[in-house]
Amino acid sequence: MIEMRDVGFGYQGQAELLSDMNLSLQAGMFHFLTGPSGAGKTTLLRLCYGDLMPSSGRMSLFGEEPRSLDRDAVADLRRRVGVVHQDPQFLDHLPVAENIALPLTIAGEPVDMQAMRDLLGWVQLQGHARALPPSLSGGERQRAALARAVILSPDVVLADEPTGNLDWEMSMRLMQLLIELNKSGKTVLVATHDLNLIRATKAQVTARVLRISGGTLHLAGADL
Amino acid sequence: MGADLRTLNPIALWRGLFGSEVNGSDRIVPPTGFTAQLTLFSAGAMAFLAVFALALALATGRLAERWSSDLAGAVTIRVSAPAGEQEARVQSALQILRTTPGVGQPRQLPPEELAALLEPWFGPDMPVDALPMPALIDLPVESADFDPEGLRLRLEAEAPGSVLDDHTEWRRPLIAAAKRLKFLGIVSLILIAAASAAMITLAAKAALAANGQVIRVLRLIGARDLTIATAFVRRFTRRAAAGATVGTAAGMLGIAILPSAEQAGGFLTGLGFQGLGWLLPLTIPLVAAAVGFFATRWAALKMLEAVR
Numbered sequence: 001m002i003e004m005r006d007v008g009f010g011y012q013g014q015a016e017l018l019s020d021m022n023l024s025l026q027a028g029m030f031h032f033l034t035g036p037s038g039a040g041k042t043t044l045l046r047l048c049y050g051d052l053m054p055s056s057g058r059m060s061l062f063g064e065e066p067r068s069l070d071r072d073a074v075a076d077l078r079r080r081v082g083v084v085h086q087d088p089q090f091l092d093h094l095p096v097a098e099n100i101a102l103p104l105t106i107a108g109e110p111v112d113m114q115a116m117r118d119l120l121g122w123v124q125l126q127g128h129a130r131a132l133p134p135s136l137s138g139g140e141r142q143r144a145a146l147a148r149a150v151i152l153s154p155d156v157v158l159a160d161e162p163t164g165n166l167d168w169e170m171s172m173r174l175m176q177l178l179i180e181l182n183k184s185g186k187t188v189l190v191a192t193h194d195l196n197l198i199r200a201t202k203a204q205v206t207a208r209v210l211r212i213s214g215g216t217l218h219l220a221g222a223d224l
Numbered sequence: 225m226g227a228d229l230r231t232l233n234p235i236a237l238w239r240g241l242f243g244s245e246v247n248g249s250d251r252i253v254p255p256t257g258f259t260a261q262l263t264l265f266s267a268g269a270m271a272f273l274a275v276f277a278l279a280l281a282l283a284t285g286r287l288a289e290r291w292s293s294d295l296a297g298a299v300t301i302r303v304s305a306p307a308g309e310q311e312a313r314v315q316s317a318l319q320i321l322r323t324t325p326g327v328g329q330p331r332q333l334p335p336e337e338l339a340a341l342l343e344p345w346f347g348p349d350m351p352v353d354a355l356p357m358p359a360l361i362d363l364p365v366e367s368a369d370f371d372p373e374g375l376r377l378r379l380e381a382e383a384p385g386s387v388l389d390d391h392t393e394w395r396r397p398l399i400a401a402a403k404r405l406k407f408l409g410i411v412s413l414i415l416i417a418a419a420s421a422a423m424i425t426l427a428a429k430a431a432l433a434a435n436g437q438v439i440r441v442l443r444l445i446g447a448r449d450l451t452i453a454t455a456f457v458r459r460f461t462r463r464a465a466a467g468a469t470v471g472t473a474a475g476m477l478g479i480a481i482l483p484s485a486e487q488a489g490g491f492l493t494g495l496g497f498q499g500l501g502w503l504l505p506l507t508i509p510l511v512a513a514a515v516g517f518f519a520t521r522w523a524a525l526k527m528l529e530a531v532r
């Protein structure tokens with residue numbers, strides 16, 4: 001699915017941020033990626049959806065070497081990866097429902113209204129279908145971003161500090177949705193520095209915790 | 225642009241102009257008042273100017289052609305002599321002309337025609353008869369056998385005071401000027417198209433820059449460059465076509481209400497369109513749409529390359 005072998009990456013003109021990264025996302029597994037701020041969690045996730053290209057090592061995204069992909073192929077690959085950011089971006093002039101349906105729109109696929117209603121219900125935004133994104137709260141924006149990330153039924157869902165701006169209750173509501181996704185067979189990778197969140201989630205689902213520190217990736221200890 | 229042309233779907237231009245909104249994809253670009261107005265206005269203004277440039281090119285083309293064909297088909301012989309000898313010299317000249325190969329029947333202009341020629345300068349009440357006027361003989365040229373130099377020499381030798389005027393001296397610079405005007409009209413059309421492309425490209429770039437967030441979101445969720453570009457291209461193509469349609473209609477109206485050639489004393493020699501020529505300006509909105517299509521497509525694809 002997503003594999004890295006001795007992958008290194010450094011931003012242009014800067015020292016290597018990540019080195020000798022070895023990662024293999026296991027299908028259907030819940031993964032956490034943790035580490036201190038600035039350790040490279042976001043960079044690693046961006047490598048996973050082809051937003052950045054590794055500067056060394058071998059990488060495989062769904063069997064493809066990302067450096068060999070052209071722009072259209074990268075775009076197609078992103079339809080297989082749902083991404084949720086800490087500060088999700090929307091098209092502010094479109095209602096929430098149309099924002100969630102955007103991946104279908106750009107793929108030229110019709111929107112099944114019943115499926116849309118079910119999805120809005122799942123993320124508890126049924127009353128916000130016609131609202132514009134700027135009117136949503138932080139938790140609602142994250143849930144809308146999650147709904148948008150899964151509408152094409154991707155193989156993998158990546159979430160980058162999705163609870164970074166949320167209080168504990170809202171964070172757990174969002175994590176509950178990610179757990180449900182994982183239990184439905186989706187592979188999930190959540191980057192977070194919040195160890196309490198990881199512990200609370202692990203109480204409900206089997207999760208692999210990867211820690212990134214010193215530019216390399218390790219399997220976290222039993223304390224997590 | 226080369227690669228752009230190679231990857232162009234020929235149906236895309238038609239769709240860009242008239243295709244219906246597909247699955248709401250046009251809505252992904254937010255409405256932008258400023259660039260919309262800029263594109264509409266510049267397309268309209270340029271189309272308006274293009275109508276006049278086209279009219280100028282066509283009119284000067286006709287003028288050059290008319291001057292070339294009408295005047296090249298006839299020469300004039302001017303016979304000057306003292307009062308008592310003029311008739312004899314005219315007869316000598318006519319005798320020479322009748323035996324000249326490649327010409328038709330010579331015709332001496334009667335006094336009333338001479339008076340009509342002088343009327344614009346001296347007015348209708350001038351007693352032309354009292355003036356020492358030369359006689360004028362109109363000689364139609366009918367074939368390429370006509371040798372104006374040979375005739376000029378014969379007249380000098382056998383009918384002194386007779387001068388051949390084949391209109392070349394004053395016709396040549398006029399034809400050259402008309403042809404140059406036609407060329408300038410065509411250059412103006414090309415410049416108008418180029419300036420339109422530049423303005424639409426700038427407006428499209430401004431719209432793309434203002435919609436950086438839209439582009440990032442779309443790339444993130446797996447939109448291909450062409451999908452994103454098309455959303456902008458459709459909008460700008462339609463605006464260019466709409467603005468140019470209004471500008472063209474206004475320009476054609478302006479041409480239509482110009483005084484006719486007869487009313488203007490023939491001086492304007494029919495600046496405007498004639499017959500099927502009125503269909504030509506109708507191509508301007510189509511050209512504007514094509515310019516908008518290619519300019520926006522090029523600008524969008526170029527700019528999208530910078531977004532991963």
